[in-house]
Amino acid sequence: MAAPKFVEIKQHLIANIERGVWREHAKVPSENALAGEFGCSRMTARRALTELVEQGVLVRSQGQGTFVASLKSQGSMLNIRNIADEVRDRGHDYQVQVLEQLRLPADASVAIALGVAVGAEVGQTRLLHSEDGQPVQLELRFVNLALVPDYLEQDFYRQTPHEYLSQVAPLTEAHHEVEAVVVDAKTASLLQIDQGEPCLRIHRRTWSRSGTVSFARLTHPGSRYRLGGHLVMD
Amino acid sequence: MAAPKFVEIKQHLIANIERGVWREHAKVPSENALAGEFGCSRMTARRALTELVEQGVLVRSQGQGTFVASLKSQGSMLNIRNIADEVRDRGHDYQVQVLEQLRLPADASVAIALGVAVGAEVGQTRLLHSEDGQPVQLELRFVNLALVPDYLEQDFYRQTPHEYLSQVAPLTEAHHEVEAVVVDAKTASLLQIDQGEPCLRIHRRTWSRSGTVSFARLTHPGSRYRLGGHLVMD
DNA sequence: AATCTTTGCTTGTATATACAAGTTGTCTGT
């Protein structure tokens, strides 16, 4: 099934930027020009541009035009990385415990997060990821089984949910939020921390072409984990 | 001059959420209902809702409706944003207290962070940023006075350090790390939180063409602030 | 040569309309 027209336009623009057709501060075609080129309305072209402005890829000014912004994302915080790869890239040993792997009907909050109906069956997995024997992440994840019907059949001792999902429903989009929390006693025990110890909690929603695939809640002990990112303007 | 209609609608919705008319996960009026209520087109109402979704205030699902997301403040991880602009974009009032603004020789950790010699003079500023009267960020910043000699002459009640630095030493690069911490009693008091409450701490180093300009340590109450980001892959 | 006006382009805001797709509730038939 074809992507919406505004998504095609976005992808075209991003491709041109990444290929170096337009460099930093270059002017991109106007709304009218893109409408002509793609055979669509100016409002549809405008939506593509507007979303790229929201994402920091473009900047625009009334009367002047639309230009390539200079900021590029780099670094692990800014990309969706596989926790196993992160740990191994640090030269450490990665271990995982699969705590839970089951099918259940979505409650209201899961349904909203995944964009499915309340009661729709979703896959729920809970994994404890460790680095050199010490827990660094408790991963609670809900997956849309309509899009990934074999999710629960996987052996997550052999590959992480992220690895599997990257194969069967490659990411096109992710949204995440990071907050500082104090966790409940059970979570503290799993992570092998004192209960008052602060944790980083990352809520991450990911999409593939077919829709919202996964909603994950990742909890990291504050003492053992930090997120990093490096932005370069070129 | 009146604000655009879509902005009025946004402000109305935000006001209702803040007043507690709608709590977390409450359903908000549909596009059609808002169009009727505000005497505008569905597309105008839709724009207001869409922007609030982009800002993380609302979440929506086709066929189900639009719901209130978490009420916590959000910062962007993908862009280096000015805290004053973040607060104002949420439709809130921004306040600042300048707690400290002085010149001092760099100790070892500051020297390393800024890439200057130990003992080199740096500018140190400490500001408390608030949103609608509530502290959301304690900013401790060290600035390389060799690159920004007039930094300490600025009035940071009138413009934030970020605004000033953007003018005189535009960013070319930034590195930041996010962690969850428990702060000391003094910081807890400044942020108006209990001492055991977790905080997000962002360490941010920024460069301009001439070198390392600034090192900032930003502390946010976990209960009032979260970072968000949206990535698109192709 | 300088200045002003006009024109053409751009983005910004807005409305009306249409159809697609998803969800939920109601009604009917078994």
Next chain:
DNA sequence: ACAGACAACTTGTATATACAAGCAAAGATT
């Protein structure tokens, strides 16, 4: 009581059109 169909509601995508506001270039005037 249950299942299926249908209606009504929702959000999602799209087009056409119109006017506002900002900017820059070209042309006219001094």
